[in-house]
Amino acid sequence: MAGSNDIALMAHLLRRAGFNASRDEVEAAAARGYDTVVEELLNPAPESGVADDLMLRYHPTYNHPGAIEINIQNWVYRMVNTEYQLKEKMALFWHMIFCAGHSKIDSGEEMGRMIQMFRDQGMGNFRELLMELSTSPAMVYYLDNCESHKTAINENYGRELLELFSMGVGMNDAFNYSEDDVKATARAFTGWNIAPPYPPFPYGRSPWEFRFDPADHDDSEKTFLGQSGNWNGDDILDMIADQQATARFISRHLYNYFVADEVPVPSWRQTPPKDEDTLVALEQAYFDSGYNITAMLRVLFNSDGFKNARYAKVKNPAEMVAGTLRMVGDHREEIKPGMFELSQEPKYMGMDLMNPPTVEGWHTGHEWIDSGTLVERINFAADYLGRTDLPGVRSMISRLMSQGDSLSPEQFVDSCADLVGCLNLTADTREQLVSHAGRGGALTHGSDAERAEFTRRSGEMFQIIASTSEFQFE
Amino acid sequence: MVSTNKDNVLVVLSLSGGNDGLNTVIPYNDGHYRDFRPNLGVPADSVIDLNGEIGMHPTMLPLKKYWDEGKLAVFLGIGYANPSYSHFRSMDIWHTCEPDSIGTEGWLGQVIKELDPNNEGQGVTGVNFGRGLPRALAKEGVPVASVGNLETYGLLTGIEGEDQRAEALDLFSKIYAPTVGGGFVSDYLRSTGTYARIGADILATATPKYTSNVEYSSSAVGQYMKNIAQTHLADLGTRVLFTTSPYNGFDTHANQAQLHSGLWTDVSANVDTFVTDLREHNASDNVVLFMFSEFGRRVGDNGSGTDHGAGSVAFALGENVKGGIYGVYPSLEPSQQEEGGNLKSSMDFRQVYATILEDWMGLDSNPINRGVFEKVPFL
Numbered sequence: 001m002a003g004s005n006d007i008a009l010m011a012h013l014l015r016r017a018g019f020n021a022s023r024d025e026v027e028a029a030a031a032r033g034y035d036t037v038v039e040e041l042l043n044p045a046p047e048s049g050v051a052d053d054l055m056l057r058y059h060p061t062y063n064h065p066g067a068i069e070i071n072i073q074n075w076v077y078r079m080v081n082t083e084y085q086l087k088e089k090m091a092l093f094w095h096m097i098f099c100a101g102h103s104k105i106d107s108g109e110e111m112g113r114m115i116q117m118f119r120d121q122g123m124g125n126f127r128e129l130l131m132e133l134s135t136s137p138a139m140v141y142y143l144d145n146c147e148s149h150k151t152a153i154n155e156n157y158g159r160e161l162l163e164l165f166s167m168g169v170g171m172n173d174a175f176n177y178s179e180d181d182v183k184a185t186a187r188a189f190t191g192w193n194i195a196p197p198y199p200p201f202p203y204g205r206s207p208w209e210f211r212f213d214p215a216d217h218d219d220s221e222k223t224f225l226g227q228s229g230n231w232n233g234d235d236i237l238d239m240i241a242d243q244q245a246t247a248r249f250i251s252r253h254l255y256n257y258f259v260a261d262e263v264p265v266p267s268w269r270q271t272p273p274k275d276e277d278t279l280v281a282l283e284q285a286y287f288d289s290g291y292n293i294t295a296m297l298r299v300l301f302n303s304d305g306f307k308n309a310r311y312a313k314v315k316n317p318a319e320m321v322a323g324t325l326r327m328v329g330d331h332r333e334e335i336k337p338g339m340f341e342l343s344q345e346p347k348y349m350g351m352d353l354m355n356p357p358t359v360e361g362w363h364t365g366h367e368w369i370d371s372g373t374l375v376e377r378i379n380f381a382a383d384y385l386g387r388t389d390l391p392g393v394r395s396m397i398s399r400l401m402s403q404g405d406s407l408s409p410e411q412f413v414d415s416c417a418d419l420v421g422c423l424n425l426t427a428d429t430r431e432q433l434v435s436h437a438g439r440g441g442a443l444t445h446g447s448d449a450e451r452a453e454f455t456r457r458s459g460e461m462f463q464i465i466a467s468t469s470e471f472q473f474e
Numbered sequence: 475m476v477s478t479n480k481d482n483v484l485v486v487l488s489l490s491g492g493n494d495g496l497n498t499v500i501p502y503n504d505g506h507y508r509d510f511r512p513n514l515g516v517p518a519d520s521v522i523d524l525n526g527e528i529g530m531h532p533t534m535l536p537l538k539k540y541w542d543e544g545k546l547a548v549f550l551g552i553g554y555a556n557p558s559y560s561h562f563r564s565m566d567i568w569h570t571c572e573p574d575s576i577g578t579e580g581w582l583g584q585v586i587k588e589l590d591p592n593n594e595g596q597g598v599t600g601v602n603f604g605r606g607l608p609r610a611l612a613k614e615g616v617p618v619a620s621v622g623n624l625e626t627y628g629l630l631t632g633i634e635g636e637d638q639r640a641e642a643l644d645l646f647s648k649i650y651a652p653t654v655g656g657g658f659v660s661d662y663l664r665s666t667g668t669y670a671r672i673g674a675d676i677l678a679t680a681t682p683k684y685t686s687n688v689e690y691s692s693s694a695v696g697q698y699m700k701n702i703a704q705t706h707l708a709d710l711g712t713r714v715l716f717t718t719s720p721y722n723g724f725d726t727h728a729n730q731a732q733l734h735s736g737l738w739t740d741v742s743a744n745v746d747t748f749v750t751d752l753r754e755h756n757a758s759d760n761v762v763l764f765m766f767s768e769f770g771r772r773v774g775d776n777g778s779g780t781d782h783g784a785g786s787v788a789f790a791l792g793e794n795v796k797g798g799i800y801g802v803y804p805s806l807e808p809s810q811q812e813e814g815g816n817l818k819s820s821m822d823f824r825q826v827y828a829t830i831l832e833d834w835m836g837l838d839s840n841p842i843n844r845g846v847f848e849k850v851p852f853l
Contacts, residue, residue, distance in 0.1 A: 103562030261659075314659070348606040348620075355562065357609075358576045366659045371597050371670040372607050372620035374663075375629055383632035426656075429649045436645050460633060460642070467630055467646055469663040 006030045008422040010037065012310050015421065015474045016258050017041045017301060018085025020323030022392040023399065023419055038301045042123075042294050044084030050077070051333070058335045066205070068108035069340070072353050075115060076343035079322035080331055086297070090122035091115055092318060093257050096364075098133055098165055099356040100142035110138040110208055111354040126250060126291040127241035130166060134233055137194045137208035143359065150190045150218045158186030160359055166240045168249035170269035176245040177225060184222040189233040191217030241291050244283070250293075251282035254300055260312035261365035278305035311424060311473040314365050317349035319474060320377055324466075327421065328384045329392030348376045369472065378467045385420065385462035388455050396420075397458045401451075406444045409437035416461045420471070429468055437461065480760040482834050485702055486582070486716045487695070488608070489741070491724030492561060493767035494734055495786030496817070499548055501528050506773075506806035514730055514775040524548070525799060533738040536746035537791075544797035547790040547852040549826055551804040553819025557769060557784035557812065561722060564768040569610035571824055571843050581827060582714050583613030584842045585835055589713050593617060597673035600714040601705055603698040611716055617666070619673045624701040625681050628674040646671060680708035688751045693740050694720045699748045707755050713835075724767055728779040741765075749791065762792035762834055762853070766823065773806055773815050784812045785819035788826065790852055794834075800850045825850050 010030040014021040018041065021029070029037045055062045055077065065071050082088050095118055102111050114136055121129045133139055140146050140157070148154035159182045163169055167176045195211040222231050225239055240246055252273055256262040259278065263271045273279050281303060282296050289295030300306055315323065321342065325331050331339055346353055350373045356362055369377075387393055396419040400407070403415055413433045417423045425433065437443070437457075445454040465471055501507050502518040503526075521529030522538050528550075530537065540546040554573050558564045570577030586600040593599075597617035602608060604622065611618045621627045629646060633639040650667035653660070684704045690696035698717040705712050719741065726733045745763065752758035770786025785804045804810070804817040812818045824839075824847040831839035833853040840846055 101562075103560055103566060106560040106562075344605070350607070352606075357578050366662050367614075369663060369666055370607075371617040371666055371673055372602075374666050374670050375620075375674065376605075378629055379631055382630055386632050426653075428653060432645055432648050436641070460638065463630060463633055464642055464645060467642075468649055469660065469667060472663060 004418075006034070008310070009034060009307060011422045012307070013037065013041075013301065014085070015319075015323065016089075016306075016313075017297075018089055019079045019319060020326045020421065020474075022327055022329055023396055024392075035302075038298065041086040041301075042298055044087040044123075049082035049084040049087070051081075051335075054335050064109060065112060066108050068102045068111060068354060069343070071108045071112035071115075073340045073343040074112070075353060076318070076322060076346070077331070077339050079318060080325045081333065087119055087123060090293070091118040093253070094118040094122050094129070095354075096257070096356070096361050097253055098139070099359050099361040100136075100139050101357075102355040104142055105138050107138070107205065107208070108354075109205070113207065114138045115354070123294045123297070124292065126246075126286070126293055127237055129293075130161075130237045130241065131234065133165065134161070134189065134192060134237065135210040137210050140192060140194050140210065141208070145189055146193050148186055148190050150216050153183065153186040153190060153218075155182055155186040158182050158184075158189055161185060161189075161236075162240070164265070164359060164361075166249060167243055167245040168252075168265070168268055171245060171248055172272075173270055175269070176243070181224055184224040184231070185236050187218040187220075187222050188224070188231045188236045191215070192233050247283040247286040248279065251279045251286065251296065254282060254296060255279060255305075256364070258297075258300055259306050259309045261314060264363060264365075264367075265360065275305045278303050310422075311470065313474055314368050314472055315377075315474045316362075316364060316368060317346035317351035317373070317377070318353065320349060320381065321345045323474070324381045324384050327392050328387065328390045329395075330384065330387075330390050345376070345380055349373045349380070374472075377472065381466035381471065382463040385466045386459045388459040393459065393462065396462070397455055400458055401445050401454065405446065406442060409434045409443070412437050412443050413461065416458065417465055420462060420465050421474075423465065423470055425465075425468065425470055429470060433461070433464060436464070481711075481713055482836075483706060483712070483761045484582075484585075484714050484830060484834060485706075485761060485763045486610070486714075487699075487741070487745070487763065487765045488565075488610075488716070488718040489724050489737075489765060489767040490561070490565070490718050490720070491722035491726070491767070492564075492769045492771055492782055493724040493737075493786060494726060494730065494780050495767075495770035495783075496773065496780075497730075497734060498531050498534075498738070499524070499528055499550065499787045500531065501803050501806065503527055504806055506808075510774040510806065512775070513777055514780065528799070528803060531735070531738050533735045534742045536742040539746075540749065540791055541797060545791060545793060545795050546797045547795050547850075548799050549788040549790070549821060549850065549852075550799060550801040551785045551817065551820030552766070552788045552801070552823050552826065553769065553785040553817075554822055554824075555819070557816070557819070559769065559782040559784075559814075561725065561768055561782075566609055568766065568768055568823055569608060571827070571845075578609070578612065579614075580608070580610040580612045581842050582610045582716060583616050583618070585831065585837060586611070586618065586714055587613055587616050588837050589835065593669070595711050595713075596676060597669045598676050598705075598710050598712050600716070601677070601712050603701050603715070603717040608716060608718060611714070617669045617673065619670075619677060621677060621701065623697070624677060624704055627677055629671055643671065676710055677705065680704045680710065683708050686751050687754060688747045690744055690747050691740060693744070695740055696744045696747070699744045700751075703748055703751045706752065706761065707757055726771070726779045727776070727781060730775070730779040733779075745791065759793050762790055762795060762830065764826070764830065765789045765791075770817055773811060773817060783816040785817035788823070790826070790830075794853060796852050798852070800852055821850065822847055826852075829853050 007030045011026045143157040144154045145157040170176050191213045193213050195209040198206045285296045285299040417425050445451045500521050502521045520532045523529040567573045569580050590599040600618045602620040607620045630642050633642050650664045690700040702715045766788040771780035771783040801821040804820050824843040828839040828847045829849040831837045
């Protein structure tokens with residue numbers, strides 16, 4: 001039998017390494033043990049992890065949706081329903097770093113393919129992932145590499161590859177590369193292009209294809225990070241993947257996403273990381289494993305830095321939406337209308353999935369919150385947590401009732417906070433909620449009338465907890 | 475409700491999806507128009523003539539009286555150089571004034587910051603009507619309420635029972651009250667929560683006060699224009715009110731004749747109702763309404779609709795607007811068209827912004843427009 005510490009730790013793991021879980025799932029996972037669950041998360045099967053046949057039956061365009069909104073809907077459905085939660089969490093991780101947006105790409109299908117690439121490759125070898133990225137037609141188009149020619153380079157992809165996708169501008173107050181390195185990278189990637197599209201008539205748009213054009217590739221000698229040679233793009237990727245700066249940059253991103261909110265990326269050159277020890281361990285895993293992301297994640301989830309970082313991060317909007325649905329048990333393992341509208345919710349909370357504001361991505365941490373998005377976040381979570389007909393909420397209420405025939409206001413508030421993901425309320429908040437609970441009279445559930453009132457008050461307490469600032473964290 | 479010294483107010487209605495400018499303000503005598511619009515051309519005898527050369531779509535009849543009164547400005551050929559044909563990108567360009575790089579600060583977010591640098595408006599100096607904040611209103615540190623439905627807007631709207639909800643909101647105020655030693659993020663969350671609640675409280679006073687003799691349509695545009703009128707009439711200090719017609723509705727690739735007529739019937743009727751409503755309340759003097767779309771549509775029709783285009787039309791309406799036609803209609807001559815068969819813009823949208831910013835909001839337009847643009851003298 002798992003103890004309450006094990007349950008709180010498991011709830012933390014499932015919030016971070018996935019999109020949250022119901023209380024039943026948390027307890028079942030805690031009973032299997034932390035190490036076992038970490039390995040389950042780290043070793044997803046190659047399969048899809050959701051009921052594709054059912055989705056296809058109800059959504060005929062499921063396989064190759066053209067409209068961006070349908071791609072977003074299918075993604076949110078997958079976050080809520082996939083068995084392979086970490087795989088999906090990593091797809092979102094890479095989408096938040098390797099930013100390309102629909103506003104420019106203007107093809108839902110290509111955005112969907114890019115996310116699928118992150119899903120397929122996001123837990124594998126980082127050098128291979130960079131290769132997939134550099135040959136992704138959507139990225140080639142998004143960062144103008146198709147406009148970069150032997151005779152006239154366009155530095156956009158070369159620059160962002162170094163600055164945002166691998167090494168970062170600098171660390172320890174120094175710079176990681178020079179402007180000449182950017183130019184050399186851009187030259188090495190000339191000829192990495194998109195095949196001319198088929199005419200869209202009469203059969204509609206066809207998928208974009210990557211094509212290397214040797215005639216447009218600058219094959220002359222270049223010097224990159226002090227090494228000279230007739231470098232092509234893949235040579236550059238080899239050198240990038242082997243940099244200490246790259247190990248640090250990816251480690252710090254993993255830390256920021258999974259452990260605790262860091263300062264924004266542009267400050268990383270001057271600002272040391274929050275937890276140097278954890279970063280060093282991640283970098284070590286990166287090199288020891290030959291750039292394997294899963295190996296880094298294994299070190300991460302087993303580190304004390306991770307285990308102790310409860311509620312040290314502001315939930316991002318996808319986590320708020322998918323995590324709430326998973327906890328209350330709506331739109332899970334059943335396909336019904338409403339997912340389309342739900343998949344727009346992250347946008348109302350400031351995260352327009354598949355359309356990050358710029359190539360730098362979303363500003364995370366407390367910057368997710370403004371007065372408009374906070375109203376959306378609170379009302380969304382409170383509306384769902386107040387629905388005492390939903391299976392996850394029903395189960396939470398029956399656990400409350402099993403605590404005793406009559407609960408004190410303190411017991412009631414503490415148990416409610418525990419059931420909503422083992423939330424730690426501040427002393428001030430707890431005091432307010434306890435006094436609120438105390439004003440409502442005895443918390444008993446002997447008669448039918450008492451049970452109905454207990455259920456109502458539980459739902460209301462869950463709603464109030466969903467409105468606290470503590471609930472904005474995970 | 476006569477007042478003498480009221481601050482100027484800007485209302486923006488964004489026609490999302492790419493309104494077909496060519497069938498909105500129609501060069502009905504131009505032979506090229508007939509050649510390029512064999513299926514969708516509006517007959518010359520049905521357009522609402524403006525100057526003998528161009529006229530409005532027949533469904534815009536409710537706006538004719540404002541033209542006759544000299545309160546309706548029509549901007550021809552509005553757009554920007556090197557047009558983007560993506561809805562999202564082009565909308566971003568109109569929202570951020572940054573056609574060459576990707577901007578994150580909205581032009582109206584900056585306006586709100588300038589008008590109310592210390593957030594004295596408690597988050598209602600600018601209000602959006604719709605879900606999620608359009609980039610036009612985004613700026614760090616500028617709280618802007620975003621209202622899906624003014625009558626139900628607020629926090630914890632899912633709590634049933636008036637007393638229960640009032641009690642929950644009271645509790646909310648207490649748990650978001652300032653505290654000592656919580657740290658930066660906690661303080662930030664508390665103050666944001668407090669702003670959100672105060673903003674919602676302020677906005678909640680708008681609908682009970684409102685009475686009117688006019689009837690808006692039940693469409694989204696109708697309801698949002700009504701919410702804008704309610705907010706304006708409640709005198710909450712709101713200076714910028716923004717709304718967007720339903721998601722990409724103007725994207726008329728097919729079946730345009732019917733769709734476009736329906737859209738303009740709805741928009742025209744509700745704009746007329748809005749102005750009438752304000753006039754009946756003697757509250758129209760300090761309001762300018764600006765209507766735009768992210769781009770126009772292809773000159774040649776595709777049989778049943780039109781594809782994404784470039785230069786288009788926009789409108790400003792208000793008691794202080796100098797009505798008339800501004801700019802020149804871009805040539806429909808094939809050799810004069812933008813590559814791809816589109817109208818070449820002859821007026822930059824930031825010229826109209828410059829006028830609004832300088833002559834209506836009293837602000838320096840150059841930092842917001844990120845450049846110097848010659849004003850269009852419609853105010």
